[in-house]
Structures are given as C-alpha cells and as structure tokens.
Amino acid sequence: MSCLLGQCQIDVATLAKAWIGPGCHLLAKVAAVLTKRASLESIALAGLLVLSGCDHTVGPAPAPTIATPEVKQELNTSTSASTSPQPVPDESRRESDRIENVSNADSADAESIDTTLETTSIQTNAEVDGLTELDVNLDADPTAPSPPDPTATTEPAYRLWIPTSMGPLLVGLDVLIDDQPLREAFDQKLSMVRKAIGATEELQPTWDQLLEHVAGDPATFGQTASRVNGQEKMLIKRYDRNKDQRVDDQELTRFLFRDSNVNGEFRLFGTDAFRWANRSESPLFSAIDRNQDRKLDATEIDLAADALLREIDSNADQCIDFAESSRGRQNDNDAWRRNRSNRQGNVAMDLSGFVNWSDLSYAMGGLLEETSVLGPTNPVRSLDANRDEWISAEEAESVLGIDPAFSITVRFVSGEPVISTEVALTDAAESTTTIEQGADRCWIVGTAFQVGVTTSDTPTTGNRIPREVFRQLDADNNGAIDEGELPDVAKEQFPLEQLDADGDGKLSFMEINQTLGRKQSIWNVQVRGRAAEHPDAVFAWFDVDHDQFLSHREIVSVPERLHTLLDKSGTVPATKIPDTLMIQFGRGQPDQDEMRFEINRSDVSGTDPRPSWAIRMDANRDGDVSETEFIGPIKTFRGLDTDQDHFLSAAEVLEEH
Template sequence: MRAFVSTFVLASLVIGIGGCNQRVAQTPPPKPAPPVVAKTIVDPLDLISLEDMAEPQAGLPFKLEPYVTPQRLLVFTSHGPIRVDVLLWIDDKPYDHALEELVDHVLTLADANQDGKATWEELANQPELRSGQFGNLSFEDPRQRKQNIDRYDTNRNGWVDRAEVPRMVSRSSARTEAFSVRRTSYAVNRSRTDSPLRQLLDENGNGVIDHDEITSAAHRLRLRDLDDDEIVTPMELITSSGSSMDDMTRRGDRRRFFGGQGMFTLDDNTPWNDLLYAMQENYERGGQLQLDKFPKDNLLHTIDADGDGVLHRDELPKLASLPPEYELTIRFGGDLKEQPRIAMVPFKKSSAEPITRTDEVAVNLGSDWLVFRTRDNVSSEFAHQQAENLLQIYDGNRDGYLEESELPEQGTNINFALADKDEDEKLYVEEIEASLLQRNWIQRCHIRLQGIDGDDPLFRAIDPNRDTRLSARELQQLKSQLSQMDVDQSQSVEFEEIPALLVFEFFRGDQDNNPVVPQLYSESQDATATSNLTPEWFQGMDYNGDGDISLREFLGTPAQFSELDADHDGFITDAEVLSHPNLF
C-alpha cells in the first residue's frame, strides 16, 4: 500500500515542493528577479489536497497519508554499511510541509510593506525576528544585524530567497536545510572498549573475559549490589568502580569526533570522497576498500559496477538509489495516542525485527545493536498548559489576564507588546499560548541527528528484558549468557565477540552539545507486570519488583517454597503461584 501511495503522489506532485531537500538555482547577476512571496506546496493534480489526504477518500477502502520525503541514511556497522530511510513528522504533518509553513511565515514577515518583495532589511526590522522571539539569532545589535544578513543572504542580492530561510532557522551558514546531521565517529570498537561491565569482568586486564572470569562473573556483580536488594544497577557498577558520574557521562562526548565518520546522508550534497575515505578508515584502516571482507548480501556488492571486488569513488553515488533495509518513522509533537513516536520496519525478509520502546527502537544485527532514539525538548503540545500556569503565577489581582506590569520578560522570555496582538493591553491565556508557540516555532522545525556514546553494549546483551538492571534471575543465567557469546568455542569471550552498540538520537529543542544518555544512567523503577489474578501476598514479598520471589524474599517455609517452585530454578513466578491457589 505504501508503494502505491508513494508512486501516486510522486507521479502527481509538481517538483517544486520546498523543504529540506529543495535546491533553488540562483539567477546570475546583474539583477535577479525578486522572490515571490507565495506558498509552494502544490496539490497533486488538484485532485486531493494535502489536508484531505489524511482522511478516508470516497470510494477508497484505505486512508491516504501525505507523501513524506525520506531522509536517506548510510550507517556503518561491523559487517558493512546499511541503508535506513527516515520519515520525519512534525505535529502530524510531514517534515517538509511543517518547514514550508515556517518558511512562508518568515517570507511574509520579510515583505512588511507588501510590495511582493521579501528583503533582509525588512525581515531584520520585524520585532519577532529582531529580538529573537522565534529562537533565531537576534538582529538587535547593529553589528550582529549586519553579520546575520551577510551570513544568510548567500547570493548577496538583498532579498530573502526560500533556500536561504532554512539556513536562518537552523542557525547555520553552511546548510540549506533545517534537518541536520552532526558529525559522528564510527563507534563499533569504541563502544566495546568503553564498556564499564567489560572492564569490570576482565579482572586481569588482558582484553579477554576468560573461562575463570566467566565463571566468577555473577559473584563479582553480586558484590556490587550496594543496597542488597538482589538487583544490580548500572549506577551501582559505576559507584563501586570508583568512576565519577561526570567522567562517565562526558567521556563519550569528548571522543565522539575521533576516527572515521559513522554515518552519512545520501543526497545531492553527499561528499563522496569523504564517504569513501571514511569507509576505508573504518574497515581497512585507510587501505583500499576490498569487498571480499563483507558478507555477500551487503549492499556494497551491488554497486561494484566493474566487478573487480574493489570500490571506487565513482561507484558510490549508486548507494543513494538502493532500496532501504529499514524504514524509520520519527514523530515530534502532534497526537501520539494513535501513532507511536518512533517505529521501524524491515524492508528485507532477512532483516531482523526491531524491538520498540516508548522513545527507542533497537535491532539486533548479530555483531551489533543498532539503536535509534528521540529526544524532544520543545513542548509544543503543552503550550496551553504552560500558558495557564504563567497566568496563574503572575495574575496577581486574579482578573483573568496579565497586564504589562504583571509579566516579567526576564524569566518568561515573553515580550508583552509582541504578544498583545489586539493591543488591548491585556494578555489572555490564548495570547500567551500563541506567544509560546511562536517563540519555539523555529525549534519545532529544527531536527538534528547525532550519534551518542554512553550505553554499555555488554550490559545490554545480558539484560534481555531491557529494564536497565540485572535481577537475581539474570545474574543466575549470566555464565550461560556469556558462554553463548563465545562463538569460536575458545572458552573465553574475545573483544570482537562482545556485541557493539551504535546509538543515534534524533532531537530538537535546546542547542546543547551534550545529549542526554538515558539508558545507562537512569534506572527503571517499574515492577515487572504480573497477572491481575496474582494474590497480593506475592507482590508484597516481591519487594524488589523483578517479578520473581527468591528464597530470601519468601516469608514461608522452605517446604512451601519448594512446592511453589515447580521448575526448581530457585525462583517463584506468578504463574507458579496461580497453579497452587490453595497453598496460602
């Protein structure tokens, strides 16, 4: 169905739609025509409007959705690069459409005298832009004003061209789109090297978890259970190792840009020489890229046009036309009750099925775990509640609106005069909400992608339920889990046998350079779900909430424990309790 809709829309859509991938050719001097201030989103053949495409159409048994221009990624893994297409949504609209609305609004502001010519001088004079109310760089200072105009008016014609607006909203003089990919280094080996758990288990420091270390691993981890609750958390591992949280959280950021690049976007601006260099550095330590080291089903074999088994620069552009192995959908804002924030589907029958959590999707590639996350610091969906909170806090006389004397601009970042659109010297909750939404409009349309460090790949491998803690049952199974990693049956786990971890985060909002690493350092406090029929005494005894009752937790007699523990694995589950309803 997706293929049908995509084909229909692509065949019908006039190639003039703006957005992240738009490339506008500039008219050469002496004097190009001024840009026309008009919307560029065109209805395909005027048959179905973009708004109507989200609704069921008469005579059609399915719901049409707007076409989403994919962001094509090439991600480097241990066994070679893979293709991932990313579909971005903002507030229930395709990313391109949401960005176009912002561009249209900025161009309208730039045509203050409504003569049909959008100029940078007019735009810089607009109060919203001049004071940075959109989240853009301020134009208040005369020197800053000139620097901003010089930075964004790339063709120096004085007019605000559509292709120049995304530069301003992304605060970038080098990019033409508001979706940006930050440079990220290849993290396969680094994720293994930096694994705190690997370092802890490798007691003799020889880089290998040998047979004796595998045997003693569970005992050594139990010694890190500082609160003696039969649960070992990452925080306890860090605390007992003597490492400071500051060092652990910043280490990845300091090293993120060392080594070959780990990801590229595939489009008209892809630096193919850089891409080839990165692959040679990642896979051949700078040597010529030989295809015989990659699995036969890797996409690199399909672009070897001359069949010589070596990849050359002129063969790389074909990567952009290859079908993706996975399609990743990311939704920021909007109604997330019906649609998940993040979802990924495989496009090849042989591809592994992704595992999805609220803000994360992960796929086991065998030697690697590939993880995508979202982080949203623009709370557009909470703007109304924020506006009501501000009204409640600052409305001192409780008359239902804010006067200028009641609203401090410092701390709220709301300019009273700009927010008071009807100039009645009163700010009602709707005007406050509109000001909040305008203030983060640019941030809502600026999405960044970056690889992040910090997660422990070995910890993830031995924590199958991904609750970011090791239960007594998981510790009991630890020797078996480590032994399963011993692919070559050498009675030890070598460096390369530890799964690597590649984590990429889509985020919007703040301009920080140190993205949060939530999985390793934040603990899950949710108890494991049990049946509604499970008796209350079970949950009462399960004081650490791991879904099992150990012998230490059990308050009955050893004989009763043995009778309930039907499989004699040392734990009582809710299923085993339900099979003995009359024992208590």
C-alpha cells in the same frame, strides 16, 4: 493493397515512438520482425502489439513518418502548417534515440524472436481475427496517470550510511510530523515565516524586518529570539552572505537554525569514539575478567554474576543501571566533537543534501572486505562495478540505488507525548533477525549484532507557562496579568499585544497557553539524529529486555549467556560479544540535545498490573520479586515460582492473584 504494402516499408519502430512506453523494447522488436514478412496479417499484428501491449502515458514524441521510395509524408498533419521545425525536448530526444536503437537491433535478436513467433502463429492469427473484440479505448487521454501499482515500493525520504565495527550498514528513514512528511512540514513552516516578514516572489525582505519579527515571537523561535536585541549588526554581518541587506531562502534557513548547525530539516551525526573500545574497555567485562587477560575462561564465566554485583553494583540493590556501569570507564568527554563527527564516510551520516562523494568513496574503499551486517552481502561490494577492488566517486554515488538493510519510520505527534518507531526489514535481514517493538523505541536483534532505535520529543517546552510562574507574576491575585505586572524580561517572552486574545489589556492563564500552544516552534520541524556504537556493548548485550537497566534476573543469567559464546579454546574474548549500534532521533531546542541523546533507563512510570503485595516486595523495582525480597515462607515462594527460576515474574504473581 498487397502491391502497395509490398512497395512500402513501414518503419514500425518509428511508428511505435508515438505509442510505446519505456518498458516496451521487446514489443518494438517483435513488431519490426513481423513487418519483414510483408503480409497484411503480420502488419496488422504488429499494430496490435503496439496498441495493446504498451503504456501510453509517455509524453508525445516527434511525429512518426511513413517512408516510401518517392515521398516522406508527415503523419501528424496538424503540425504541417508550421514552416520551421519545432525543437525536440531533451527527454523526447533521448526516448527517440532509445527507440531507434531498439529498431536497429542486430539480426541475431530478430531471428530469435522470429523463431519464437513461428511456434505461436496459430495463437497470434486468432488474436488478429478477434481484433474487433479488443477493448481498446483510443479516445482515452494519453497523458492520464497510470493506476498505482499496489506492489510498488516507495523510496525512503532519507538514506543513512552507517559504518560499524562489523561493516557498513545502509538504512532507510521516513519521518512524519503529524502525519506530514518532515520535509513538507519544514518547507511549510519556512513559507509561513517568509510570509510573516513580508516576503514576496518579487521582493525579498530586509534583515531589519526579519530580526524585528524574530525578536517579537519567542514562542516560534525559542532562544533564537532572545539573542537578537543588541546584536543586530553582528548577525547581519555574519549571515548576510551576499551583502545585499536582504534575506534570501538559504540565508533565512541558516540564520533561524544556527543553534543546531543544521541548515535543513534533518541531519544524522556519527562518531567513532566507542568503536571497539565499547567491549574491550567495558567495566563489566573487566569485572568478570579476574586475571585481566582480555578473555573470559569457564571459571570466570561461572562466577560472572557474583563479580558484577560485587564490583559494579555500588548501591547493593542487586541491579545495575547504566550510571553504575559507567563509573569505572574512562569516558571521552567530547565524543561528539566535530573532528569525530564529520561527513566523510568513516562515521554515520545521512546521504541527503551535499555529499562529497570523493571523500565517501575513500571511506568505502576501506570497507570492501568487511562482513555483511543484517543482510546477505556487504553493500559496498555491490558498488564495485568494474571489480577493481576500489570505489570511485561515481560508484559511491550509486549507493543511492541500493536497497537498505531495513527502513525506519518515526512519527511525531505535536501537542501530545506520542512517538512511534516502526521498522521494516528486507527479506534477507528478516531471516536472521527479530524485531522487538516498543512505543518510542525498537530493537533489531541478530545473532552477532543488534541495533537499538530510540526517539525523544520535547516539542513544546517553550510554548507553555507553568501555573506557578503565572501566580508569581499575578501580583494582585486577580487571575490576570496586566502590563504593569510583567517584568521587562517577561515582556519579551510574553508580548501582551500578541497574546491578549480578547483585547482587554490583560493576560489570563488560559489565554497565554492557548495562544502559545497554537504557535508551532521552528524546532518542531527539524529532527536531529545520532548513530554510533553503544558506549558499552557488553552492558547492552547483558540487557536482554533493552531497557538500559540490568535487573537481578538478567545479572543471574549472564553466565548462561556467556557460555554460548565460548570459542574452540574455551574462552570468550571481548570481540566475541555481539556489538550494539544505537540510532537515536530527537526534536526540540538544540541546547537539550546532550540530555536528549543520553543512555537512560526506559520510562517505567506506567501502571504496574501486579498486585499491591508484589509491588511492595519488589524493593529494587526491577519488575521481579526475588527470593531475598520475598516476605514469607520460602515454601510459599517456591509454590508461586512455577518455572523455578528463583524469581516471581509479573505473569506468575498475576496468575496466582
């Protein structure tokens, strides 16, 4: 046996091809070193390392061989009957090449490993002696999946690239529709449409089939359905790109979602219209800056609250909403026009679908020297692999492997007005920021920068009929609508043959809405987003509770907050005020996007827990009762105002109540 082992040189690295996984480079090196000792126990230990220390889930590799001076015999005799060599898959070939490189490691590596083994010889010998006690299941299926790693992190479905006034920001995003990933819901809906128009794997549907189906189903296709009749030839000419009179998958998606100009389930748009101007040109900053020198001195700061109420509070309710603050600003009437909302990297964009990495690399090159945003480093700096102070297209594409500063999860629930937004920060960002979570919004607040994430959902607007409309159509007031009562335009919107569930030739109120409610609009599975600086970052920073409304309490606190920003010259320039980024998501009919993405006060229509007397006294509905609003002796007010801030908060009046 020893003679045989002395003559044979077992290629352990080659033997390892059949067993080791991608993470076993070191074990292969150790096994190779052990075999150099030409001893039985070393070879046994090498085999032990290969069998017990590696992941066997890798697919089969080429059959390993034993090499002797006289013969080269295939170990896997089950394939010896084949007279022609089998092709090696590319992945197996790459793995084989990688393992060969490991086995050919330089002698210095081998010596360092050998030295380490000398210090642990007693331990390894004990392991060899106890070989029969090892729980090694050689009959296990090598293709069975490994158990999930509880510490592993999942990659976000989408990555958002967002340049800001402070520097670039990388954000991860997941979107769920009724707990189903957005991409799956989108593909599933398109599959249902294909099936409905008769598409098969062998045969694509005709354009006539598609247009007829869309025109007859307004509940699913919304306004798209109403713009088909009479325009068939024009639509086919425009969207039948290959002119074969049949609808392929890309043509179907482009046609169905043409109103949004988004040929997929998600798209993020950006604009630079508010960058920098959202502070220096803020009407609020201008109102405080009495001498208009573009910086606030101590005296101007002390008088800031009075200046805001005098110059901005147009309805004299001691509060300022966003509409009031916008009246004095020169708005860009088309801030989101195409040339300011491109996909070249200088404004926010998602990194899914087609990305022109050359364009993006050019934009990234100009951001190398920017500071970090909500993280320890500028992510662009880590892309410059060769340290040439420029970003190539290949380096730009490697951004897909960088951890985002934070990740967002947006959940839409169909049939209910439920939206939830969750944010997870990286460890580095968590140490310098706080998260303020709401139902449909979330704020990430840092010392020099803050991010607001909001969502809007209008998924079923076209899939319900109001009772008032039903009553108007029900001319004979018998509780049902027959075909004669339906005007021509309504026949397209409410097709009798599709909505008449019981087949009695009439449509009841419940029948219409139940049938329409079961139809998922295509716009339920497409989400659009916008990301840009807040139109007025000064307003956003004064708005402590982030409800897009400056309460009397917040206005009064402005001088104190501004004093914390004084520089060495004793002034506060506009650029010293922290900037605010808004990331907004919404779904629904595209024609509602302008309203969907407006900056409006958060919904305050919920139940007010305060006693009725406090609600009545709160004339401006800002959530507090001020001294001027309080009806009663000032002594009583001060007794209730336990923190002596001149406002009665909800907590104070509830405590007294």
